[in-house]
Amino acid sequence: MKITRTVKKILDNYESDNPGTKGNLARMLMHGKLGGSGKMVILPVDQGFEHGPARSFAPNPDAYDPHYHYQLAVDAGLNAYAAPLGPLEAGADSFAGAIPTILKVNSANSLSTNKDQAVTASVKDALRLGCAAIGFTIYPGSEDQYAMFEEIRDMASEAKSYGLAVVVWSYPRGGKLDKAGETAMDVCAYAAHMAALLGAHIIKVKPPTDVLWQPEAKAVYEKQNIDISTLPKRIAHVMQAAFNNRRIVVFSGGEAKDLDGLYNEIRGLRDGGANGSIIGRNTFQRPRDQALDMLDKIIAIYQGKM
Amino acid sequence: MKITRTVKKILDNYESDNPGTKGNLARMLMHGKLGGSGKMVILPVDQGFEHGPARSFAPNPDAYDPHYHYQLAVDAGLNAYAAPLGPLEAGADSFAGAIPTILKVNSANSLSTNKDQAVTASVKDALRLGCAAIGFTIYPGSEDQYAMFEEIRDMASEAKSYGLAVVVWSYPRGGKLDKAGETAMDVCAYAAHMAALLGAHIIKVKPPTDVLWQPEAKAVYEKQNIDISTLPKRIAHVMQAAFNNRRIVVFSGGEAKDLDGLYNEIRGLRDGGANGSIIGRNTFQRPRDQALDMLDKIIAIYQGKM
Amino acid sequence: MKITRTVKKILDNYESDNPGTKGNLARMLMHGKLGGSGKMVILPVDQGFEHGPARSFAPNPDAYDPHYHYQLAVDAGLNAYAAPLGPLEAGADSFAGAIPTILKVNSANSLSTNKDQAVTASVKDALRLGCAAIGFTIYPGSEDQYAMFEEIRDMASEAKSYGLAVVVWSYPRGGKLDKAGETAMDVCAYAAHMAALLGAHIIKVKPPTDVLWQPEAKAVYEKQNIDISTLPKRIAHVMQAAFNNRRIVVFSGGEAKDLDGLYNEIRGLRDGGANGSIIGRNTFQRPRDQALDMLDKIIAIYQGKM
């Protein structure tokens, strides 16, 4: 398919990047059923690292096999598949060229005693595995946030020099933040903004609630009458925080909910101008046919058909 | 425009620097409406990192877009524009050659639990983005101050070897310092002096109050009858602390105030011999036409016309 | 499009390569109108280096513009576009993601006094320009052949470590070879074999004549009754020499001829089992609409429709 005007316009926003990086952004934006629309659905499977295998895969034991996720992402016509080193090594050859991949280069686990992640893969790994991008999680607010920022600075710089794209998962966590703060409107917009400031090409955040958590921020939101009453309004505000839509932002699925709840949320993301969704657990914890059906509907929503 | 005598005299003060670094200092000193006068007005936009996007840009939502600031700095005829990695990447191509830029290479955020900053960009980033200088914040007094000093030592050394200039934001903070101490006369002069000691080419401090915070310093100021009764006297004292005017010192706008208050403060800076101002929030939180008008007046003050 | 069985089977032949390299082979094999068929048509534009601009582009002056070739390759639905550093730099941003590219990393010119090529681009250039492969010419038989082999050894090794593919133009030339020898059956098969021995992923040779040039080889061909009487037979023999079809071989168009002559030659290549064609001058020296028509027919031949 030829690069669409919509995708070309998005690429033009990455004006300081080399053609290699733009080409890899294009690979993801042009792939799958949403290819060319400027919208993306990405399958991330780093759940096993975060919560262990049984909590991740026991509901749908086929998902213990890394090939399962590759095949699911291909068959669903998604834009990209993101995973840590091991699973990509376990399937990258079988699925070479089949779908753009994102190597998740840092990872946390639930045995951890701090709010940090270990850097578990390298930029060179991403190249040898044929990935289009590296993925990196930061925890804004955490005691370790600055160390994480310095890690992504180095890895992003290396990745960009080799023509790879950089996806940043920006999840406020730790430090002064409580549960409500982690998904508060002001904190989520801040998290997206920080990822953009750090030079991310694609930003992943959670859909924000209507909580305003930082008192100084709350005062501004109220004084400026920023409307955050609906999800679309909140999403539009996050997009504003991502350099006024100059950076791609995709949203994770948030808390578990029923399918209608999920579809409604996706509609909210779409109506707010989000570039798309990154949906892990909701996808691979269902039987394959149900997952494919769900992904079809999500794609249809982004296509404006639902 | 040909290099003026005034600017040549300033450049001569940087006598151990290579011609590349002097050339970049000259680029900033010769650019814009104050070009050649030895005075500077710089637009810094790192507020978003420090306080989040809404607190920074909601009062003037156009400012969510990184291009807005580039254009504002160009249209106002400022000497330079300073920002973190992401915003420079988002506009450096569109505005290549349009205005000297300063890459802010470390950054803090208001979710942080300590008084430190993360190093969020590299000297090589500054080169590939065509910047004239790197900018670095130190927090004299903070528990992390020595680590910050060691970071700027390394980055300044690398920057100088490549012919870049080094701008140091010197903001006393943390440790034993209380609110009054952060802007006290003796502490501010000390902060400017430390930046000079660390090898900064351009130093940014806040305008000091007439508080004398360290008892030992207070004793000396009183014994030596150092006149700190007016802002011009205090500024002249800061300039003295910056190697007796051998280093460029620019002042931030301090606390929010009305425009007349601001203009008076600028007059005080000018009369005290400051090299100029670095004005962020006061600029981009106003509608564009008001900001341009304000900057015109500030420039007129430095030109001695107001 | 999903990776086809045919393409998967071809990829499986590159069994020691990392998934990055296979992915890049897949990008070329899956792109364009022949995508998925295991057949390829590639547009190479290094004529300007070899023969100068007027001899290359004067017959169709639009072709002086590097964008022309990118657009032609895209519009014709080719698999890839190959060119030296300058032309790729001149268009890689506008056409990021639009078509797989091959960076020709060595080049000769017609002013040269020897049979060598200069290495004029690097593997890192290929990465920053988003290329799928590097292209390298060897001149088996030339006085400089061993130096060329050692250059491709180094560059291929580096390219493979980064997940790029390696295309080798294998053109016997120089040394003891006369004109007839350069395209002789035994020499051409030998050239393809050496490229394979050197680790090429894709091999480009000229269609061989029925000359047998090396006496020792001639003796064997005759003793073993190797049938080289028709082009398909000769092509099949070259494919045999390329590890019994384990390596992709594409053929250049050879000497200028009329269109029917060209189509017949392509049919011969197809019937002999060639993976495809790499057609430069014949393409860009015609007016664009005629070139597109010609490429459509060539593609139709490889699709078995003509």
Add this chain to the structure above:
Amino acid sequence: MKITRTVKKILDNYESDNPGTKGNLARMLMHGKLGGSGKMVILPVDQGFEHGPARSFAPNPDAYDPHYHYQLAVDAGLNAYAAPLGPLEAGADSFAGAIPTILKVNSANSLSTNKDQAVTASVKDALRLGCAAIGFTIYPGSEDQYAMFEEIRDMASEAKSYGLAVVVWSYPRGGKLDKAGETAMDVCAYAAHMAALLGAHIIKVKPPTDVLWQPEAKAVYEKQNIDISTLPKRIAHVMQAAFNNRRIVVFSGGEAKDLDGLYNEIRGLRDGGANGSIIGRNTFQRPRDQALDMLDKIIAIYQGKM
């Protein structure tokens, strides 16, 4: 001065370069009396290396002093000044920020027994001396041409990574070339084309004669009726060879002639669409006031006033 549309359009042609490199191209294109017009006059002083000091400077002995050339280029309002390491080291501090400079990184001398140049300065030298570009001479056709191509490949790649621009002097010489060939139409267009293929940002060639030197090229020029009867036509053809005007081409003054002859030649360059002139000997071998007068007229010609 704000970047003009004309200059912006030129910069857009360098689409794969980073903002640093574009900024340095802009510095040269925006500087001096022709600033913003897309036209350039550059003062090159590498004559002393090529022919020795007396042959270069005895006609105007003030020119023995490296400061003389800096001052002349500044006072004449030229776009840039190009010289080897020593002269730039001797004046770069005094003239920091006064005019963009090009570090000539290779050099030949008239005692040499071959057609090569020595690499006499590094990319890092260019950075510490505050240069906007490196300059490199290639001798297409020379026995050493491929070695020279490989040197510029490495230096250009390093320069680009640091945001510097690359100027290539492309002077056919040596090997099979005779005197007539060195400035022949086909050879000159070929030389410009090769510099573009090697990734040059700015190309310097000599104005071509109407000789057609390579028989194969002559046949094409005649068959295609390429009009090379006038200088403007020949220049337009060179611009075509430089990627259809996508690369900046400046022309040296050619053989000594009287001033009217020179002005006519400049008119021919202008009418053919050249980006400008690079004039050494004709400038510094005249008394300063005559040189300034001559440069004023040349600039006026490029401004269309004469």
Add this chain to the structure above:
Amino acid sequence: MKITRTVKKILDNYESDNPGTKGNLARMLMHGKLGGSGKMVILPVDQGFEHGPARSFAPNPDAYDPHYHYQLAVDAGLNAYAAPLGPLEAGADSFAGAIPTILKVNSANSLSTNKDQAVTASVKDALRLGCAAIGFTIYPGSEDQYAMFEEIRDMASEAKSYGLAVVVWSYPRGGKLDKAGETAMDVCAYAAHMAALLGAHIIKVKPPTDVLWQPEAKAVYEKQNIDISTLPKRIAHVMQAAFNNRRIVVFSGGEAKDLDGLYNEIRGLRDGGANGSIIGRNTFQRPRDQALDMLDKIIAIYQGKM
């Protein structure tokens, strides 16, 4: 002693050098009996490498001992002592701080079959031995001249970065040059000029004869009426070629002659504006007391007392 105005003015000519390098130039210019006068006498002992030990030291066998030369240079009140690695290693501890030294980093021998030198010591050696400078010989005109230029480029760049000074022995030799050419006026001025172009701080050449060797140069000298009839005129012309006196030039003693001949030559150097002499054989091949007497007289000549 305080740095004199004369020396300060000389140092100011090295405007792009760092204070380390200027400090080392000052060490040499301020040392010994000529300290502060801007004049220098240097003792070089690389004769043993060039001609073997007996030809060098047999006339005065004490000179076989490296300490002899150190002591002689100290006792004579010279500005500096230059030698290869071995002799400096043999005395640098005993004479630490006693006299500035120059490490001769390349060397030739009379068994050689070509006109080249071997790099026999490193910049790091110069640092660990406490040297003020490195010394390097180039042979302009030799088949190996460009390789030598590339060696000094690298070593000079490294030396300068560490604050060392660079002394270049520029001796035309080899290639097309005959005996008369090696010391011809035009060739000697050219040799001095090339050393300056290569970035030398101190240049050593031989006093030129009144031969004009290059026909093209001869034509210019005659047309411009350059007066080369006397040694002072010729020396003044060499100084002109050394950036119009911006670079220090010292002269070797030339051919063997009696003492009066030598003193007359030194007067000629002085009257022509030379910075001094570098005298090897004439010094160490005499008994020590005679050598000291001779050096005293030479110093007196430079002081204008004789």
